[in-house]
Amino acid sequence: MGGGAILRYSLHRLAILLVVVFFLFPIFWIALMSLQTNESILRIPPSMVFTPIFDNYQALITGKLITQAGSLDLPFMKNLFNSFFLSAASVAVALILGVPAAYAFARFKFRLGENIAFTLLSFRFAPPLLVLLPLSLIYQTIGLDNSYVGLIWVYQLICLPLILWVVRSYFEDISPEIEHAYRIAGHNWGQSFLRIAIPLARPGIAAAGLLAFIFAWNNFVFALILASADKQPVTVGALAFVTASGIQYGQIAAAIILSILPTLLLALYAQRYLVEGLSLGAVKG
Amino acid sequence: MRQGAAKIFGKFMPRLDTSPQTRQRPPIMQRALPYFLSLPALMVCIGILVPFFIAVSYSLMRYRLNLPHLKGFNWFANYLDFATDAAFWHTLWVSLVYAVLSVGFELLLGLGIALLLQKPTRMNNFVSIILLLPLMTAPALAALMWKLMTNPNFGILSYLVSLLGFTDFKWASDPSSALFTVLLVDIWVYTPFIMILLLAGLRALPKQPFEASALDNVPASFVFFRITLPMLMPYIITATLFRLLDSIQQFDIIYAMTQGGPGNSLVVFQVQAYLEFFQYTNVGRSAALMVILWAITYGLSHLFIKQWLRLRERASGLA
Numbered sequence: 001m002g003g004g005a006i007l008r009y010s011l012h013r014l015a016i017l018l019v020v021v022f023f024l025f026p027i028f029w030i031a032l033m034s035l036q037t038n039e040s041i042l043r044i045p046p047s048m049v050f051t052p053i054f055d056n057y058q059a060l061i062t063g064k065l066i067t068q069a070g071s072l073d074l075p076f077m078k079n080l081f082n083s084f085f086l087s088a089a090s091v092a093v094a095l096i097l098g099v100p101a102a103y104a105f106a107r108f109k110f111r112l113g114e115n116i117a118f119t120l121l122s123f124r125f126a127p128p129l130l131v132l133l134p135l136s137l138i139y140q141t142i143g144l145d146n147s148y149v150g151l152i153w154v155y156q157l158i159c160l161p162l163i164l165w166v167v168r169s170y171f172e173d174i175s176p177e178i179e180h181a182y183r184i185a186g187h188n189w190g191q192s193f194l195r196i197a198i199p200l201a202r203p204g205i206a207a208a209g210l211l212a213f214i215f216a217w218n219n220f221v222f223a224l225i226l227a228s229a230d231k232q233p234v235t236v237g238a239l240a241f242v243t244a245s246g247i248q249y250g251q252i253a254a255a256i257i258l259s260i261l262p263t264l265l266l267a268l269y270a271q272r273y274l275v276e277g278l279s280l281g282a283v284k285g
Numbered sequence: 286m287r288q289g290a291a292k293i294f295g296k297f298m299p300r301l302d303t304s305p306q307t308r309q310r311p312p313i314m315q316r317a318l319p320y321f322l323s324l325p326a327l328m329v330c331i332g333i334l335v336p337f338f339i340a341v342s343y344s345l346m347r348y349r350l351n352l353p354h355l356k357g358f359n360w361f362a363n364y365l366d367f368a369t370d371a372a373f374w375h376t377l378w379v380s381l382v383y384a385v386l387s388v389g390f391e392l393l394l395g396l397g398i399a400l401l402l403q404k405p406t407r408m409n410n411f412v413s414i415i416l417l418l419p420l421m422t423a424p425a426l427a428a429l430m431w432k433l434m435t436n437p438n439f440g441i442l443s444y445l446v447s448l449l450g451f452t453d454f455k456w457a458s459d460p461s462s463a464l465f466t467v468l469l470v471d472i473w474v475y476t477p478f479i480m481i482l483l484l485a486g487l488r489a490l491p492k493q494p495f496e497a498s499a500l501d502n503v504p505a506s507f508v509f510f511r512i513t514l515p516m517l518m519p520y521i522i523t524a525t526l527f528r529l530l531d532s533i534q535q536f537d538i539i540y541a542m543t544q545g546g547p548g549n550s551l552v553v554f555q556v557q558a559y560l561e562f563f564q565y566t567n568v569g570r571s572a573a574l575m576v577i578l579w580a581i582t583y584g585l586s587h588l589f590i591k592q593w594l595r596l597r598e599r600a601s602g603l604a
Contacts, residue, residue: 012401016412019398023416026473029441030430042439097325104322116323118590119330125530125586126337129555130575133562134339156329164326172601189318218423220537221555235425239541242429249433256429260422267421271414275485278420278478282523282596283485 027260033253041249056254065251072246076255078230079237083259086223086233087216090152091209094159099205102164103197106171117164121280124161131157132225139226146228154222159212162280166211169281170204171197207273214263234259343572350566363573372549372557376574380553383464384533387471392525394472395479402480403487413484420477424470428541431470432457457543460550467551470538475531479524486520487513523596526589530582554578 033041035052059065065072105113123131135154136145144150178200179192187195198205220235227236238255241247267274275283347359367373398416402409419427434442435456446454457466494512514521536555539545545556552560554574561571 016401016409019401019416020412023419023473023477026427026430026434027418027422029434033433044439044444046439046441046444097329100322101326104319108319110319112327113319113323116326116330119334120326121590122583122586123330123333125582125589127534127555127558127575127578127582129536129558129562130340130572130579131333131336133558133568133571133575134336134343137568138336138339153332157333160326160329169597169601214421218421218426220423220425220541224540225559235423235537238426238429242432249436249439252429253433256426256433259426263421263423264418267417268414271417274417275481279482279485279523279527279596280593282593282600283482283520284489284600 027264030253030256034250034257036250038248038250056248056250057258059251060254060258065247067246074247074251075229076234076237076241076258079232079234080258082223082227082231082237083217083233083235084262086148086151086155087213089148090155090159090216091163091212093152094156094163094212095205095209097156098160098163099167099198100193102167103171103193105164106168107176117168120161120164123157124280128157128221129225132222136225145226146231148231151223151226151231154226155216155219157222158215158219162212162215162277163205163208165280166208166277167201167204169276170201174200203273207270207277210266210270211274211277214266217263340572341576343568344576346569346572348567348569348572350568359569363569364577366570367573367577372552373574375549376552376554376557379464379551380533380578383468383471383535383539383551383553384529386464387468387475387532387535388525388528390468390472391476391479391528392521394476395524396483396521398476398480399483399487402484405488413481416477417481418477419474420481422474424474424537425541427474428467428470428538431466431473432542435466458547460547463543463547463550467539467542470542471532471535474538475528479528482524482527483517483520486517490516519592519596519599523589523592526585526592530585530589533581533585534578 032048034056035054036050037053037055040047040050060074060076063074063077065074101113101116104110105117132154139145139147139150144153174197179196182192182196183189217233218235219233223231223233223236227233229237229240232240234255238252238259241252241255270277344363345358345360346356347362348356402413422430431442434440437443437455437458440456443454443456455462457463490513494516495508498508498512533553534555535553536559539551539553539556540559543551545552545560555578558571558574558578561567561574
């Protein structure tokens with residue numbers, strides 16, 4: 001290697017390093033904050049040398065913050081439960097509704113199918129508040145405001161288009177010949193759907209489900225408008241935390257870490273499918 | 286009729302169907318099957334279209350939650366009011382500036398990072414995966430993280446810029462730097478989106494033109510502007526339109542960071558509609574704002590879907 005090549009190589013590595021620092025430093029720094037006392041967070045200059053403590057996590061998990069001024073209830077575990085429950089239930093509903101529809105759209109070309117598929121896709125790009133604001137008034141009239149059912153219903157706006165389009169592209173990639181052969185052997189349509197089509201499309205279904213879970217988890221505006229404190233997921237709950245009195249910065253940081261950890265782990269687990277899911281099946285990774 | 290059924294069933298009809306003993310039309314159950322399977326999805330569509338049309342009708346009404354007895358159609362009065370309302374033009378301006386600046390920076394940065402990581406080495410693959418973590422962080426929580434880092438008392442970024450001489454930089458709480466701060470969060474969250482799509486695009490490009498130009502010692506800048514960039518264009522356009530559609534509707538980051546403030550410096554469409562609804566209880570005006578935003582995104586989404594379908598066909602052709 002000549003001098004120019006070595007220089008170019010080092011610059012290339014340095015650029016990558018800077019990029020990694022910019023994108024990972026915030027997560028790293030908040031994780032450090034979550035392990036510190038308020039006094040150590042407020043030190044100037046900030047330092048990475050401190051004795052880690054787990055009091056912040058303990059306060060969140062037990063739901064009680066004990067200070068000299070008295071004890072304070074932290075409803076954070078309830079928010080965490082709501083996030084899990086709302087995301088999992090929404091994805092389950094979206095899979096039950098979406099997988100058969102995706103199959104129908106992939107195998108039978110019919111006008112109504114294309115219309116539904118594209119209408120759902122256009123919902124993905126419509127401003128959520130357009131639907132949410134009238135929906136908040138409707139929900140109040142029909143008694144669905146601040147209910148899990150009402151929230152899971154609107155979460156379909158996030159989950160269903162994603163599952164429909166990603167799973168559809170998986171079904172389209174499977175040759176129908178296999179199903180033909182299976183049906184000629186005397187099996188009915190339902191058996192070929194359940195025993196042939198679904199198992200072959202399983203990676204796509206799993207990937208779309210995981211991504212839908214992540215997007216449902218990360219959603220903020222639906223629950224901000226439609227849910228009160230006891231039904232709120234972590235995204236809305238953490239915001240309320242910041243303005244609540246008596247809560248310390250270390251606990252806010254710990255709450256953020258607990259809230260982002262599940263989606264980060266899922267994303268690392270499902271990374272092979274992220275590209276395809278993020279582009280709704282248009283780009284294969 | 287038989288022709289029609291065969292058309293609907295397309296490739297799914299078993300070939301044996303043309304033999305004499307199975308010449309009848311498929312039973313009604315089987316013809317109804319695709320409709321039956323897509324029925325639940327159709328119901329979700331209808332369930333969402335109902336509030337959509339209600340929103341459109343609200344936008345044509347004088348409707349304030351605090352003055353319910355005045356509720357009634359005033360047709361286009363809400364829209365006509367916007368024409369002379371400086372606050373509306375401010376909202377439109379802030380939304381466009383936010384969308385164009387955020388997507389512009391993300392595109393440049395995302396393209397740059399994708400080029401850095403183009404070679405499919407283990408190390409590059411690993412870096413591209415960990416760079417996705419910000420994208421998987423809830424935008425509202427990302428805004429909170431940056432809020433903690435820019436806190437005037439203990440924020441690490443406030444400390445770092447004070448070392449550079451900006452001892453009183455107020456980040457999101459100063460109207461002159463608020464846009465910069467929320468853009469920074471937006472760039473942090475969404476650059477990986479553009480990066481990962483362009484990286485997939487780069488790696489899917491045919492190899493021959495690059496090998497040929499390497500043999501002929503074609504300068505790198507020529508290769509980039511005349512070969513790489515034009516071939517990557519479908520991916521760039523798709524990623525950009527995708528992001529523009531989301532960015533012009535940004536709510537989470539701005540609301541979690543500043544609630545549209547300080548003052549009215551960051552009242553983009555959805556934040557303004559939220560404030561009109563919950564603070565000023567003016568349902569009609571809020572709905573009219575959302576209908577206008579919807580019209581903007583509808584136009585953009587048509588462009589996007591065309592591009593996206595083209596890429597989709599290409600992707601399944603290559604697979």
